[in-house]
Amino acid sequence: MTCAKQDGAGFRVRSRRRDAGLRVPIFNQQGEAMTGQQTIGRMYGSAPATTFMGLPACSNLSRPEADAVLVGVPAATPYASVGSYCADAPDAIRAVMPSMRPPFITMTSILMARCFHHGCVSWTLETCPLAEDASENRAQIREAVGAILNAGAVPLVLGGDDSVPIPLFEAFAGRGSYTVLQIDAHIDWRDDVDGERLGLSSTMRRASEMGHIGRIIQVGQRGVGSARPADLADAKAAGVHFISAHQLHREGLEPVLRLIEPGSELLITFDCDALDPAIMPAVIGRVPGGLSYWQAVDLLHGAADWARVASFDLVEFMPARDLDGTGALVAGRILATVTGIVARQAGSAAESLPDPSDPSLGA
Numbered sequence: 001m002t003c004a005k006q007d008g009a010g011f012r013v014r015s016r017r018r019d020a021g022l023r024v025p026i027f028n029q030q031g032e033a034m035t036g037q038q039t040i041g042r043m044y045g046s047a048p049a050t051t052f053m054g055l056p057a058c059s060n061l062s063r064p065e066a067d068a069v070l071v072g073v074p075a076a077t078p079y080a081s082v083g084s085y086c087a088d089a090p091d092a093i094r095a096v097m098p099s100m101r102p103p104f105i106t107m108t109s110i111l112m113a114r115c116f117h118h119g120c121v122s123w124t125l126e127t128c129p130l131a132e133d134a135s136e137n138r139a140q141i142r143e144a145v146g147a148i149l150n151a152g153a154v155p156l157v158l159g160g161d162d163s164v165p166i167p168l169f170e171a172f173a174g175r176g177s178y179t180v181l182q183i184d185a186h187i188d189w190r191d192d193v194d195g196e197r198l199g200l201s202s203t204m205r206r207a208s209e210m211g212h213i214g215r216i217i218q219v220g221q222r223g224v225g226s227a228r229p230a231d232l233a234d235a236k237a238a239g240v241h242f243i244s245a246h247q248l249h250r251e252g253l254e255p256v257l258r259l260i261e262p263g264s265e266l267l268i269t270f271d272c273d274a275l276d277p278a279i280m281p282a283v284i285g286r287v288p289g290g291l292s293y294w295q296a297v298d299l300l301h302g303a304a305d306w307a308r309v310a311s312f313d314l315v316e317f318m319p320a321r322d323l324d325g326t327g328a329l330v331a332g333r334i335l336a337t338v339t340g341i342v343a344r345q346a347g348s349a350a351e352s353l354p355d356p357s358d359p360s361l362g363a
């Protein structure tokens, strides 16, 4: 970096890149180079998309004609103290995942890409980020998820803060028994925060109270959050299985995967703060020691080897805290990976696709 004097008002930083006349692509969230150069994505045939990876937009949620429906949900029950700080997440994550078409379908993305265009559609809920409309938000989410389930498809929910999974889980009532796999830096077992019992700190306690939720597995704890010692004691008394981030790093995925009962139905709830902030800075509270990208991907694939993914949600992505789109890209890839898993489990992946367990494919 070099410094240049500017009108006697002080020094401003000027990049060496500009001085040297180099043209390094800097991507905006539409995947277009801010320098005007072609991006690597465009070079291989991608294009900006209005839906996640260019998924077909859904015209009728009750008849989606797909195995999975990706639903953007800006808000459910925001706390008045912080508001809906993740309301822009669906748009931000969609924007960084452009459409993929040949020959941009690489070996690492072929599973996702094929599944997207044959087995998943996109829908957006316009939930209101204002707390006073939270009950309406929750009703919208329950109705949307219920419609998707009635149609025989799998809901993939792109939040929104961590209060979004509560009405998502509620929509499964009367449909069977489910295991919740929560991947999160926090346990989310507060009974209430400032009188709000359906906010982001209470998600797992509310889940434990639902008759259709059986086993609860919580992975990745390490963060300083709102939980109190009594909350942890209650969770353990309720039979929750905890695998902390540190334990995962020391012992690998085996302790988690052993907890997943073969043939069970999984509701996977993925808080972005479970990931290490080096790859996921876009969270409200960054804590070192989180999951790596491959730990997360292998956990999702490993869980899906034993159980059916009945729903997936990705929450707590906070665009205002992202750094150069890094977190959005990671979140998008995680979501894309799960979409591929769901489509494969539904049998919509073409038989000619490579074996997903082939390590050379990546995710």
Ligand SMILES: [Mn+2]
Residues within 6 Å of the ligand: 162, 184, 185, 186, 271, 273, 274, 316
């Ligand atoms: Mn969390």
